Amino acid sequence: MDFRFLRFGAITGFAVILTGCIDNDYDLSDIDTTSEIKVNNLTLPVKIDAITLNDIFDISEDSKIQTVTVNGKEFYAVTQHGDINSQSIDIPSFIGYPSPIAETNATFELSIPETNKRVSLPSIEFTYNLQNFKPQPITLTASGIDESVREIHILESKPMTFNVTLSETDLPDYIDLRFDRLELEILKGLQLTSLAPEYSYDPVSGILTIKDLDCPDKKATLSLTATGIDFTKTDPKVTDGSISYTGEVKLISGLLRTTVNPNEAGSSFSPSQHVNFNVKTTIAPFEATHFTGKIEYRLTGNGLDIAPVTLNDIPDFLNQEGTDLKLANPQIYLNLNNPVANYNLYYQTGLELVSVRGDEKTPYAPDGGRLIATEVRNPGPYNFVLSPVNPANPLDQYASRLQHIPFSGLSDVLSGEGLPDRIEINLLNPGLPLQIVNRFELGKPIEGISGSYDFIAPVALKSGSTIIYGDSKNGWNDEDIDKIIISTLEIEADVTSTIPLDATLTAYPLMVGGSKIPGVKASGYIPANANGEHIIIRMEGTIEHLDGITFEAVLNPDSDDALAPSQTIRLENLRARISGSYTTEF
Known part of the structure; x- marks a missing residue:
């Protein structure tokens, strides 16, 4: 028959039914052939195969518990692998519009009065x-x-035009006009392009100086082209998705020079004391292309939603009442890139695991709430491992430049009465925290973050856990055995164990039908790493209708070692001897 045994890092139990072959050819020649025959030390030969964890772990390909091999060492672990992807990082462009600009007037006063005398x-x-x-x-x-x-x-933009037009309509045609050393205050912080040689502009003060400006047909137009605005000259904060820049256009100083053709003016010509100009300012809308300032970007996308670790396919024996699982230095590995490294930006995310049992949720977070963060200027990839202890032998695919983030509470995610329904793995507020960015291009999506994760959690048991594994097989009973009322049942075997834990082995006789015979049991001691240790288990009491034996082993934990396929107990040379009375009618 198959015999199975489980080694745990905590108190563990299992039961196995001993079945075997019974030699029915008994020699009764020396027995007193009365109605009640004494039976002394009758040996029942039973063979039991080696007991290994592989026999108990019924693992399917899609089970969350799998055999994991790291650097040649096998162990059982809760595992999950997946990819992490965000949507593209995209900040749309936007358009700024000027408020309506009312026309105004400029008045120039004659500085050198002239006589009405005609000159040649x-x-x-x-x-x-x-x-x-x-x-x-x-x-x-x-x-x-x-x-x-x-x-x-x-704020950088597509070329934006800025025009100021001065128009005079009252002077006669024989008077020509031009401006000299004209000084205006316009918007501060403009990034002007292609200024004519006679123009100069100070972006700090917003002063535009024009050495000479023609005024053909008594209309002077100064035309400027800007490809950006420095908002630090005003309030740079964006409020409710809007930003405003306030300023004014103001003529500060300048000379108006008029030239009169005397032949056309006539002898009665007299210059005006004042010349009035209508001033009209127009600014075209600007379409933003880049910005320098402060950015705070939240990463989104279904690819950031990590599927919960569901535990409904965990082997049944780990989900019994009284089971209190722990994880032996569980590890969460993350591999991430940094698509915004070219902008000298970094991003970060928090992480939590939530153990869910019905309506009860218990969160677990890295020590000190530490965040997972990339570096600036480095596109990656970045490898992180979150675990109670920095693993000496990390997974190969994450080993390069691996950063350890302490997560002491991770071992207790499975802890509690029975297994949780699921373990949620949540990224908390992934994104670019508030930071300075230089010339971020608007309206041009950047590939989102991408990477992978692996959750690997070696399974162990907490102290006090008890797991009973039963395999109710029978077949010992026959017509003769059924007539024996057993008073003593003695089991002996040679035990070899690769488990570094002491164990107590308890035997229970089974009656026909597979139930334990009440009131009868016995225990024996198995030392850690036993090598051919001979044990004898003797039980006394009334045993009737014997059909088999159940063993329960309880281990005494002294380490957090994970469960592993290599951990075995082997019982060899097992013998069952019975004493009692055989009752029959001759």
Whole structure:
């Protein structure tokens, strides 16, 4: 028959039924042939095969408990493997619009009064100084900005035009106009491109200086092209997905020079004391392409939802009442890349395991709530292992540049009365924490994070666990055995054990039908690592209708060693001897 035994890192029990072949050709010539015959030390030859954990662990290919080999060492472990993927990292572009800009007026005053006397020159020039200008308030507003953009320091955009037009409509056609040393305050922090040589711009003060500006047909237009705005000159914070830039356009100083053709002006010409200009400012909408500032991005995607470790296919003997499992230095391995390394960014995630029993959830987190984080500038891959103790022999595929994160409570995830329904593995708030980014390109998705994980948890038992393994086989009983009322049953065997634990072996006789015969049992001691140890188990009491024997072994734990296929107990040369009375009618 098959005989099975289980070695545990905690108190463990198992039961096995001894069955064998009974020699029915008894020599009764020396027995007193009365109605009651005494039977002394009648030997029942029984053969029992080696007992190994492989016999008890009925493991299917899709079972969460598998035989795992690490550096040539086999053990049983709860295992799960999977991939980790996020959606692409994508911050959409957005468009900023200027508020309506009201037209205003600029007044220049004649600085050198002239007489009405006609002079014999080809032309006459008059100079006017800026006397009055009403500033034009400007507000640029961008909305619909992704929540991951927390501050904008510099916003780059597609080319944005900025035009200021000064128009005069009252002077006669024979007067030509031009501006000299015109100084304006426009928006601060503009990134202007292709400035003409006579233009100069200070982005700190927002002052634009123009040495000379023609005014053909009495209309002067200064046209600027900007490809970015420095928002640190105003409030760079993004609030409710919007950011605004406020400023104004203001003429500060400048000279207006008028040239009069005297032949056309006539002798009665007299220059005006004031020249008024209509000022119109237009700013085109700007479409953002890059931003420099602060980013805080949350990673999303179904690929970040790690499937729970379900335990409904755990071998039945591990799920009995009284079982209290522990994990022997369980390990969670993570392999991750860093797709935002080129931006000198990093990301991080928290992690927790949750043991779920019905409505009860018990969370477990790494020591100190430590986060898993990549580095900047390094695209990876990164390898992490979360475990109570840094494993001396990690999984080969994660061994390169492996970072250990202490997780002391991980061993107790399975602990409790019976097994949990499932173990949830949750990534907590994975994403890019608040950090500075330089020239992040908008509207261009970046491949999301990708990697893999392995959960490997060698199985052991906590102190106090009791597991009974039964295999109810019978077949000892026959017509003669059934007539013996046994008063003494003695079992002896030679025991060899590869288990480094002491054990107590208890025998129970079985009656026909497979039930234990009440009130009769006996125990023997098996030392750790026994090698051919001879044991005798003697039980006394009334035993009727004997059909077999059940053994229960209880181990005394002294280590956290994981269960392993190599752990065996072998009982050899087993003999069962009975004494009692044989009753029959002749």
